[in-house]
Amino acid sequence: MAEVTVKVPAPLRSFLDGRTEVRLAGATIGGVVHQLAEAHPALRKRLLGPEGRLRNSVALYLNDEDVRNLQRDETPLKDGDVVSIVAAVAGGSVGGSPRRARAPRSRANSTKTGAATMGPEELRRYSRHILLPEVGLAGQNKLRQGKVLLVGAGGLGAPAALYLAAAGVGELGLVDFDSVDPSNLQRQVLYTTSDVGRPKLTAARARLEALNPGVRVVPHEARLSSENALEILEPYDIVVDGTDNFPTRYLINDACVLLGKPTVYGSIYRFEGQVSVFDARRGPCYRCLYPEPPPPDLVPSCAEAGVLGVLPGLIGILQATETLKLILGIGEPLVGRLLLYDALSLSFRELKLRKNPHCVLCSSHPTQTTLIDYPAFCGVPAGTEREGPGVPEIEPEELARALEGSHPPFVIDVREPKEWEMGHLRQAHLIPKDELPQRLDELTHAREVVLYCRSGHRSAASTRLLLDLGFTNVRNLKGGINAWAERIDPSLPQY
Numbered sequence: 407m408a409e410v411t412v413k414v415p416a417p418l419r420s421f422l423d424g425r426t427e428v429r430l431a432g433a434t435i436g437g438v439v440h441q442l443a444e445a446h447p448a449l450r451k452r453l454l455g456p457e458g459r460l461r462n463s464v465a466l467y468l469n470d471e472d473v474r475n476l477q478r479d480e481t482p483l484k485d486g487d488v489v490s491i492v493a494a495v496a497g498g499s500v501g502g503s504p505r506r507a508r509a510p511r512s513r514a515n516s517t518k519t520g521a522a523t524m525g526p527e528e529l530r531r532y533s534r535h536i537l538l539p540e541v542g543l544a545g546q547n548k549l550r551q552g553k554v555l556l557v558g559a560g561g562l563g564a565p566a567a568l569y570l571a572a573a574g575v576g577e578l579g580l581v582d583f584d585s586v587d588p589s590n591l592q593r594q595v596l597y598t599t600s601d602v603g604r605p606k607l608t609a610a611r612a613r614l615e616a617l618n619p620g621v622r623v624v625p626h627e628a629r630l631s632s633e634n635a636l637e638i639l640e641p642y643d644i645v646v647d648g649t650d651n652f653p654t655r656y657l658i659n660d661a662c663v664l665l666g667k668p669t670v671y672g673s674i675y676r677f678e679g680q681v682s683v684f685d686a687r688r689g690p691c692y693r694c695l696y697p698e699p700p701p702p703d704l705v706p707s708c709a710e711a712g713v714l715g716v717l718p719g720l721i722g723i724l725q726a727t728e729t730l731k732l733i734l735g736i737g738e739p740l741v742g743r744l745l746l747y748d749a750l751s752l753s754f755r756e757l758k759l760r761k762n763p764h765c766v767l768c769s770s771h772p773t774q775t776t777l778i779d780y781p782a783f784c785g786v787p788a789g790t791e792r793e794g795p796g797v798p799e800i801e802p803e804e805l806a807r808a809l810e811g812s813h814p815p816f817v818i819d820v821r822e823p824k825e826w827e828m829g830h831l832r833q834a835h836l837i838p839k840d841e842l843p844q845r846l847d848e849l850t851h852a853r854e855v856v857l858y859c860r861s862g863h864r865s866a867a868s869t870r871l872l873l874d875l876g877f878t879n880v881r882n883l884k885g886g887i888n889a890w891a892e893r894i895d896p897s898l899p900q901y
């Protein structure tokens with residue numbers, strides 16, 4: 407038996423009383439992971455699939471090596487080893503309702519000129535670049551000819567776009583379909599208070615062109631899908647992934663592998679971020695790391711999880727750094743390396759990523775050669791939260807009437823305590839979603855039970871759970887507390 411330290415990623419810490427690491431004794435990696443899963447049943451389904459095997463959405467590292475490159479579950483342990491659980495994290499910009507897609511732009515004006523000349527104004531603007539021997543006039547011309555697509559103009563895309571525009575990258579494409587919401591302003595530094603309600607791309611374009619009129623900003627007001635992804639990505643040299651959801655993340659990865667382009671990957675969760683460069687021509691792709699997305703009901707969106715506002719700033723700027731290095735062809739890109747950042751301990755860690763010789767997408771014998779229909783594959787459409795199938799629902803107006811009646815329903819708020827503090831229904835009882843299975847004795851079969859969360863997705867899963875446990879009179883509040891705030895009680899905040 408060896409004494410080892412198991413490092414726990416932020417999304418799983420709530421199941422271990424907030425601990426960042428645990429000390430365990432075991433002979434093999436598999437033994438230690440099963441020991442952890444058995445000791446914490448709520449953790450079990452996040453680590454292990456139905457057959458008791460490690461989920462594909464979880465990567466395990468022994469020290470800085472992926473155990474898939476060692477002896478997998480059978481990898482032996484020795485005293486002092488560090489086992490890292492690295493969970494797939496989607497965080498980035500926060501999605502919203504889709505807007506009408508715009509027709510693809512004409513590519514007639516996107517010519518590449520060879521020996522571009524620079525006037526005195528440009529020489530002055532870029533002088534601090536030109537002074538660098540690694541950049542110089544030739545490098546600045548490469549930047550001017552560079553074409554970068556940012557998918558997501560949110561927390562990660564905002565700082566990345568600002569710095570890439572300032573640096574003089576010639577063409578910046580932006581993919582987003584959202585409008586500026588007041589809750590974006592805490593971190594999405596492209597936007598100002600007066601932009602609230604405007605389409606993000608309109609506001610972003612004005613801001614970036616004001617910063618640098620020499621940059622061509624190309625808006626793609628669309629939701630990336632298996633139908634449009636190849637067409638939108640094709641004209642660009644590099645794709646910066648600033649999305650917040652797994653369907654779009656896999657779509658970007660798969661399209662980039664098929665088109666032979668690098669993806670500059672970034673993701674955030676609460677206080678932690680990840681950065682890497684996936685370029686299947688010379689290293690692994692995202693699917694080599696996580697062959698499949700985690701089940702949708704186990705993934706908190708950024709809107710539910712919260713994020714320290716400065717975190718996407720740092721991660722987005724690291725993505726911009728890697729993008730500039732790729733265009734300039736300088737330095738060591740983060741190919742084959744996953745950088746992990748923890749803001750609370752202010753520490754960076756780096757893990758090796760290897761190309762998976764059996765990757766369904768980027769190996770020498772791929773079994774996936776087209777884009778998958780991701781919304782169906784991942785269970786929820788990108789950027790949206792949807793009620794589960796067949797869960798009975800109640801409209802806010804009907805609930806308001808029922809609460810005034812002689813047999814008011816028992817109302818359960820399944821959100822987290824911090825969300826409850828921002829505001830809740832007066833008659834509600836707080837039972838967070840993950841605690842519900844242990845607190846069934848607080849419920850009654852005698853009254854109707856109505857559950858709600860922020861937008862109706864989490865509470866739909868809880869409604870399904872109660873129905874499966876034999877409760878018959880259970881309904882989900884349609885649209886969650888946001889719909890209630892909009893239609894019944896405007897004193898409550900929408901978020």
Ligand SMILES: [Zn+2]
Pocket residue numbers: 686690691692693694695762765766767768769
């Ligand atoms: Zn791969």
